Amino acid sequence: MTAPPSGDAALRGVAHVYDLDDIDTDRIIPGKRTKTLVVADMARYALEDLDPGFARRAQAGDILVVGRNFGCGSSREQAPMALKAAGMALVIGRSFARIFYRNAINIGLPVLEIGDRPHAIATGHTLEVDAEAGRISDLSDGMTYSASQLPRVMLDILRGGGLVNYLVKYGNYRLLGQPGEDS
Amino acid sequence: MSNPSGAVRGLTVAEKIISAHAGRAVRAGELVIARIDGVMATDATGPLAIVAFSEMGGKRVWDPAKVSLILDHAAPAPNERVSNLHGMMRAFAREQGCHFYDIGAGICHQLMVENEHVRPGDLFLGADSHTPTYGALNAFACGVGSTDLAGALLTGRTWLKVPETIRINLVGRMPSGVTAKDVALKLVGLIGAEGANYRAVEFAGPAIREMSLSPRMTLANLASEMGAKTGLVDPAGLTLPYDFVPTSPDPDAEYCVIHSVDIGDLRPQVARPHSPGNVSPIDDVLGVRIDAGFIGSCTNARLDDLRAAARILRGRRLAAGVRLIIAPVSRRVFNHALADGTIAALSEAGATFIPAGCGPCVGTHEGVPGDGEVVISTANRNYQGRMGNPNAQIYLASPAVVAASVLAGAIADPAVVAP
Ligand code: SF4
Numbered sequence: 001m002t003a004p005p006s007g008d009a010a011l012r013g014v015a016h017v018y019d020l021d022d023i024d025t026d027r028i029i030p031g032k033r034t035k036t037l038v039v040a041d042m043a044r045y046a047l048e049d050l051d052p053g054f055a056r057r058a059q060a061g062d063i064l065v066v067g068r069n070f071g072c073g074s075s076r077e078q079a080p081m082a083l084k085a086a087g088m089a090l091v092i093g094r095s096f097a098r099i100f101y102r103n104a105i106n107i108g109l110p111v112l113e114i115g116d117r118p119h120a121i122a123t124g125h126t127l128e129v130d131a132e133a134g135r136i137s138d139l140s141d142g143m144t145y146s147a148s149q150l151p152r153v154m155l156d157i158l159r160g161g162g163l164v165n166y167l168v169k170y171g172n173y174r175l176l177g178q179p180g181e182d183s
Numbered sequence: 184m185s186n187p188s189g190a191v192r193g194l195t196v197a198e199k200i201i202s203a204h205a206g207r208a209v210r211a212g213e214l215v216i217a218r219i220d221g222v223m224a225t226d227a228t229g230p231l232a233i234v235a236f237s238e239m240g241g242k243r244v245w246d247p248a249k250v251s252l253i254l255d256h257a258a259p260a261p262n263e264r265v266s267n268l269h270g271m272m273r274a275f276a277r278e279q280g281c282h283f284y285d286i287g288a289g290i291c292h293q294l295m296v297e298n299e300h301v302r303p304g305d306l307f308l309g310a311d312s313h314t315p316t317y318g319a320l321n322a323f324a325c326g327v328g329s330t331d332l333a334g335a336l337l338t339g340r341t342w343l344k345v346p347e348t349i350r351i352n353l354v355g356r357m358p359s360g361v362t363a364k365d366v367a368l369k370l371v372g373l374i375g376a377e378g379a380n381y382r383a384v385e386f387a388g389p390a391i392r393e394m395s396l397s398p399r400m401t402l403a404n405l406a407s408e409m410g411a412k413t414g415l416v417d418p419a420g421l422t423l424p425y426d427f428v429p430t431s432p433d434p435d436a437e438y439c440v441i442h443s444v445d446i447g448d449l450r451p452q453v454a455r456p457h458s459p460g461n462v463s464p465i466d467d468v469l470g471v472r473i474d475a476g477f478i479g480s481c482t483n484a485r486l487d488d489l490r491a492a493a494r495i496l497r498g499r500r501l502a503a504g505v506r507l508i509i510a511p512v513s514r515r516v517f518n519h520a521l522a523d524g525t526i527a528a529l530s531e532a533g534a535t536f537i538p539a540g541c542g543p544c545v546g547t548h549e550g551v552p553g554d555g556e557v558v559i560s561t562a563n564r565n566y567q568g569r570m571g572n573p574n575a576q577i578y579l580a581s582p583a584v585v586a587a588s589v590l591a592g593a594i595a596d597p598a599v600v601a602p
Contacts, residue, residue: 024566035265049573069377075312077328098381103328156186157368163330167239173216
C-alpha cells in the first residue's frame with residue numbers, strides 16, 4: 001500500500017474488478033485449501049476457482065471490486081483472510097453476505113457497500129478511498145462514488161485492526177451512545 | 184414504532200428472543216449486546232477460533248458447559264495437517280472441560296439438537312453457516328466466523344443488529360411424494376440466494392404443523408441458502424422429549440415482507456448448478472445423466488431421509504456405472520438405521536457408507552467428483568467447486584429423488600421409478 005495521501009483514513013490502491021453476483025466463499029477460497037493456520041499459504045489460493053491468475057497479479061494495497069452478495073456460502077473466515085493475505089487492503093462490493101461482512105471487519109479488512117448504481121471502475125484503475133466516510137475516488141477517470149457507512153461498533157472494531165485487538169483493549173463489547181451500553 | 188392506528192405494534196419471534204437476551208425490549212434495526220446460551224465450532228472453524236481466543240488474552244472460556252467442539256468437516260482426518268488441527272481441538276476441549284465430539288459422532292448441527300445443547304428460545308452462535316438449522320427448535324441461531332466465536336468464548340456475549348423478518352406462510356397440504364426439502368428448495372428459488380440477507384425468516388402454515396423435527400430442520404437449514412441470519416419454524420405441533428415454552432410472534436408483528444406460498448400442487452424440486460437458488464421443478468431436468476449420488480449433510484441424512492431412500496432402493500441395484508455415497512448425519516442415526524434394516528437395504532443396493540460427518544458435502548475428502556461428472560446430492564449447496572472440483576456439476580434434491588436417480592442413472596421422479 002502506498003502512503004495515505006490525504007487524511008489518516010484514506011488509502012490508495014489499484015482495482016481488481018469482478019463485477020459478478022454471488023461469488024461464494026468456495027470461489028474465494030476452496031474448502032480444501034482452508035485446512036491450515038498458515039495465512040500465507042491461503043494467499044496463493046485466493047479466488048483460485050474464479051481467476052487462477054489473481055493471486056499472482058495481486059499486489060499489497062490493491063483493492064477488490066465485486067458485485068452483489070459477495071462471500072455468500074460458508075462461514076469460513078479464511079475467505080477474507082485469504083484476500084487480505086493476497087494483499088487486498090479493501091473490498092468494495094455492491095452488497096455482501098452477512099457472515100463474510102462480519103468476518104472481514106473482525107479481521108480488520110474494510111468492506112464498503114456501494115449498492116446497484118452503475119460505476120465505471122475498471123481493473124487497473126487507481127482508487128483513493130476513505131473507508132470511514134464511505135468516499136471512493138477513481139483517480140484514473142475522476143469519478144467519485146459514495147458507499148454506505150458502517151455501524152459504530154464495526155468502526156470501533158475496524159479502527160483497532162479487528163475484533164482481537166478490540167477485545168484486548170475493552171475486554172468486552174460496548175455500544176457507545178446506545179441505551180443498554182455496558183462498558 | 185407504531186402501526187397506522189398509532190398503537191405499538193407486536194413483536195416477531197426474533198425480536199422476542201433477542202429482547203429476552205439483551206435485557207430490554209428491542210426491535211428490528213437496533214444494535215444490541217446480547218447474552219448467548221451456547222456456542223459451537225467445528226474442525227473447519229475451531230482452530231482459528233482457538234487462536235483468536237488466545238490472542239484476545241483468553242484463558243478460560245466463559246462457561247464450558249455451553250461450549251461444544253465437533254470434528255465433522257474433515258473427519259477422520261484425510262492428512263496430517265488436518266490431524267494436527269484435530270489434535271489441537273482435542274487438547275483445547277480437554278483443558279477447558281467443554282463438550283467435545285470426536286470423529287464419527289456426527290455433523291455439528293445434528294449433535295447440537297440431538298444432545299440438547301440448544302433448546303427453544305435460546306440465542307445460539309455457531310461457527311458454521313448452517314447454524315440457523317436450530318430454528319427448527321424455535322431458537323434464534325446464527326452462523327458466525329471464528330473470531331466472532333472467539334469473542335463469544337471470551338465474553339459469553341455478542342453484538343448484533345436485530346433483524347427484520349420475512350414471513351412465509353405455506354398454504355395447502357404437501358402432496359404425497361413431496362418433502363420438506365422440495366418446499367425448502369422452492370422457497371430458496373423464490374426468495375433468492377441473498378433475498379433474506381441480514382434478515383430472519385419465519386416459516387408457518389398448516390403443512391408445518393404436521394412436520395416432525397427432522398423436516399423442520401431441513402427447512403430451517405435452507406434459510407442459510409436465502410442468506411438469512413436465522414430461520415424460525417413455527418413451533419405449533421412441535422414435540423420434543425422435554426417440556427418447553429414456545430415463542431410465537433404477536434398477531435400484529437411487523438414483517439418486512441409476507442409471502443404466501445401455495446404448496447398444494449408442488450412437484451419435487453431440483454437446484455441446478457451452480458447455485459442453490461437455481462431451482463426448477465424436477466420435470467425440467469428429468470433424464471439428465473448422472474455419475475454419482477450423495478445422501479448426506481445436515482440437510483438430509485437423518486433416519487427419515489435414509490428410510491425414504493431405502494424404500495426406493497430396497498431389493499434393487501444402482502444403475503451400471505453409477506455410485507452412491509451415504510454419510511449418515513450422526514452415529515445415533517446410523518445405529519438406528521442399522522437396527523431397523525435400513526443400512527442393509529441400502530448397502531445391498533450398492534451404496535457406499537462413509538462415517539457420520541460432512542464428507543463430500545464440503546469437498547475435503549471421501550468422494551470428490553471427477554472432471555465433467557454430474558452429482559445429485561441431498562446437501563444444501565451446489566456452488567462451483569463445492570464438492571472439491573470446479574469442473575463437476577452438482578444438482579440438489581430430496582433423498583427420494585437422489586435414490587430414484589441413482590437407480591435410473593439419470594435424474595428421475597421417484598413416483599415413476601418406484602411408485
Ligand atoms: S454437512 Fe455440509 S453444510 Fe452441513 S455443516 Fe457439514 S459441510 Fe456444512
